[in-house]
Amino acid sequence: MKNYDIVIIGGGPAGLAAAVSARQSGIDSILILERDKELGGILNQCIHNGFGLHTFKEELTGPEYAQRFIVQAKELDIEYRLNTMVLEVGADKVVTAMNREDGLFLIQAKAVILAMGCRERPRGALNIPGYRPAGIYSAGTAQRLVNMDGYMPGREVVILGSGDIGLIMARRMTLEGAKVKVVAELMPYSGGLKRNIVQCLDDYGIPLKLSHTVVDIKGKERVEGVTLAQVDEKNKPIPGTEEYYACDTLLLSVGLIPENEISRGMGVVMNPVTSGPRVNESLETNLEGVFACGNVLHVHDLVDFVSEEAAAAGRNAAAYVKSGKDGASDAKTPVVAAKNAVDKDTREEMAQQDTGAGSEQEIELVATGGVRYTVPCTIRTSHMEDELKVRFRVGSVYQNCFVSVYFDDERVIHRKKMVFAPAEMEEVKLTKEQILRYPELRRITFRIEE
Amino acid sequence: METRNLTCINCPMGCALTIEMENGEVTSVSGNTCPRGDAYGRKEVTNPTRIVTSTVRVKDGEADMVSVKTAQDIPKGKIFDCVRALKGVEVQAPIHIGDVIISNVAGTGVDIVATRNVER
Numbered sequence: 001m002k003n004y005d006i007v008i009i010g011g012g013p014a015g016l017a018a019a020v021s022a023r024q025s026g027i028d029s030i031l032i033l034e035r036d037k038e039l040g041g042i043l044n045q046c047i048h049n050g051f052g053l054h055t056f057k058e059e060l061t062g063p064e065y066a067q068r069f070i071v072q073a074k075e076l077d078i079e080y081r082l083n084t085m086v087l088e089v090g091a092d093k094v095v096t097a098m099n100r101e102d103g104l105f106l107i108q109a110k111a112v113i114l115a116m117g118c119r120e121r122p123r124g125a126l127n128i129p130g131y132r133p134a135g136i137y138s139a140g141t142a143q144r145l146v147n148m149d150g151y152m153p154g155r156e157v158v159i160l161g162s163g164d165i166g167l168i169m170a171r172r173m174t175l176e177g178a179k180v181k182v183v184a185e186l187m188p189y190s191g192g193l194k195r196n197i198v199q200c201l202d203d204y205g206i207p208l209k210l211s212h213t214v215v216d217i218k219g220k221e222r223v224e225g226v227t228l229a230q231v232d233e234k235n236k237p238i239p240g241t242e243e244y245y246a247c248d249t250l251l252l253s254v255g256l257i258p259e260n261e262i263s264r265g266m267g268v269v270m271n272p273v274t275s276g277p278r279v280n281e282s283l284e285t286n287l288e289g290v291f292a293c294g295n296v297l298h299v300h301d302l303v304d305f306v307s308e309e310a311a312a313a314g315r316n317a318a319a320y321v322k323s324g325k326d327g328a329s330d331a332k333t334p335v336v337a338a339k340n341a342v343d344k345d346t347r348e349e350m351a352q353q354d355t356g357a358g359s360e361q362e363i364e365l366v367a368t369g370g371v372r373y374t375v376p377c378t379i380r381t382s383h384m385e386d387e388l389k390v391r392f393r394v395g396s397v398y399q400n401c402f403v404s405v406y407f408d409d410e411r412v413i414h415r416k417k418m419v420f421a422p423a424e425m426e427e428v429k430l431t432k433e434q435i436l437r438y439p440e441l442r443r444i445t446f447r448i449e450e
Numbered sequence: 451m452e453t454r455n456l457t458c459i460n461c462p463m464g465c466a467l468t469i470e471m472e473n474g475e476v477t478s479v480s481g482n483t484c485p486r487g488d489a490y491g492r493k494e495v496t497n498p499t500r501i502v503t504s505t506v507r508v509k510d511g512e513a514d515m516v517s518v519k520t521a522q523d524i525p526k527g528k529i530f531d532c533v534r535a536l537k538g539v540e541v542q543a544p545i546h547i548g549d550v551i552i553s554n555v556a557g558t559g560v561d562i563v564a565t566r567n568v569e570r
């Protein structure tokens with residue numbers, strides 16, 4: 001069995017950024033396992049622009065953004081294997097993978113980084129009545145067909161769901177000569193980013209019908225048309241609001257779910273809200289030395305944040321390996337959370353706190369009052385970098401409201417924002433200094449307030 | 451006086467802009483979080499432009515398609531001319547990021563360039 005310090009599952013933007021930062025944090029033995037025939041993940045099919053403004057200060061397309069990280073990974077000589085599917089990871093961090101050349105093989109890792117991304121919600125979960133004729137695709141499948149295979153799935157299109165992929169595909173298919181008749185969204189707000197509504201629908205006069213759903217699909221062999229109806233507050237179709245649209249294609253863009261079969265199999269505890277692992281400040285799961293980042297942790301709309309989050313996971317995994325806690329080396333060295341982010345004093349303090357490892361109480365992060373979840377879920381101050389970004393999403397649209405953060409019962413952050421929307425990930429920065437001022441702190445609560 | 455409400459699309463923040471105009475001249479932009487929003491607002495009401503992305507076929511490559519984009523943004527009204535110019539275009543592998551696929555597309559003065567590498 002081969003041994004690596006860090007094995008990364010998934011070679012998308014998350015896996016690549018984690019690998020690069022782990023190497024920069026001084027780990028030589030890193031392996032990326034990717035089931036696809038190329039690195040870059042979902043970005044390879046996202047040919048539209050809008051990636052990387054935060055990271056590179058320029059607007060790149062998906063493949064260009066991916067290429068930047070692929071080049072970095074190659075320059076740093078990071079080992080990767082393509083066409084290699086990870087089947088299973090044991091709690092002992094033995095990775096079982098498979099490819100054509102090697103067949104089934106095992107790798108012992110000291111630390112594992114989960115970076116498997118997400119997949120589209122299956123259409124079975126949609127509960128649309130009627131037959132299952134040809135011409136129904138998930139938006140991501142259509143994206144792959146058009147952009148990678150050069151195949152147009154249809155000419156007259158209705159899209160159910162206003163997730164970003166659906167919006168992007170509305171524009172893409174319009175430019176390719178299709179007629180996109182309407183986008184229907186069950187919720188009273190869009191599931192996609194504002195700029196995608198503007199640039200993909202408004203620019204082409206494609207109507208977006210909020211609080212609408214598909215109530216009937218016509219056609220036995222191939223889709224001939226769909227009937228939309230408005231829904232009430234309970235998402236029940238309102239009789240008399242039905243409208244028929246002739247079309248040969250129905251695209252479903254009803255959301256993404258993190259791909260966590262492997263994580264579940266190894267006993268990682270999940271957050272039911274995100275369908276991703278529960279992680280601490282180091283993006284470490286309940287299993288020591290197992291980290292998660294990118295869309296497998298929670299669905300991101302912005303790849304820049306994926307890269308940033310993954311870089312933190314890479315640094316933390318490197319620190320974990322160096323600490324020798326995995327049992328492979330002597331467990332004497334203290335954990336250094338991020339070598340460039342801690343000064344000497346905090347390092348000593350961390351070393352001290354670390355001697356009582358396990359005894360340190362975690363601070364719990366609580367999402368309530370409109371905040372659906374937070375990443376991370378817990379904080380150990382001893383392992384915290386100087387600054388921690390807590391990311392979260394809201395449950396519905398809030399205007400002119402505040403995001404408030406309470407340290408136990410005291411409100412310490414109260415920040416106003418014009419719009420909070422479920423489609424857009426929010427973040428709040430907490431500093432270590434700020435938290436250390438409250439030595440008894442047990443609970444940090446996040447909520448939206450008027 | 452005329453007021454237009456737009457969403458800044460320069461970054462995913464998507465700030466809600468309010469643009470005040472008088473006789474076709476922008477008098478004020480508000481709601482932006484950074485200067486790019488101001489510039490975008492002014493431009494969008496006077497001379498809107500877009501980056502166009504698409505794909506073209508590749509001969510003898512490891513992939514069948516190569517993704518492309520306009521190297522700069524082009525007038526919004528030229529989007530369909532640009533897409534039409536790309537119809538039926540086929541390029542020979544290898545192709546690298548930045549390679550010019552069509553120069554001066556649809557008379558815009560802007561080139562179409564490749565956005566991924568396709569080796570032979």
Ligand SMILES: Cc1cc2nc3c(=O)[nH]c(=O)nc-3n(C[C@H](O)[C@H](O)[C@H](O)COP(=O)(O)OP(=O)(O)OC[C@H]3O[C@@H](n4cnc5c(N)ncnc54)[C@H](O)[C@@H]3O)c2cc1C
Nearest residue numbers: 010012013014035041042086116117165294295301302303
């Ligand atoms: C359609 C779409 C449009 C988007 N548009 C934008 C945009 O305009 N701007 C922006 O900034 N962001 C955008 N995003 C978001 C951004 O692209 C994603 O958040 C980002 O790609 C997530 O990176 P990831 O590495 O977590 O996941 P992925 O890119 O999905 O990568 C995961 C990788 O893991 C591999 N994998 C999974 N399971 C296994 C296994 N068992 N064994 C081996 N390998 C495995 C997969 O093959 C894949 O390559 C978009 C996303 C989508 C889906």
Ligand code: SF4
Nearest residue numbers: 458461464465483487
């Ligand atoms: S104004 Fe600035 S921050 Fe706001 S959306 Fe535009 S570019 Fe982004």
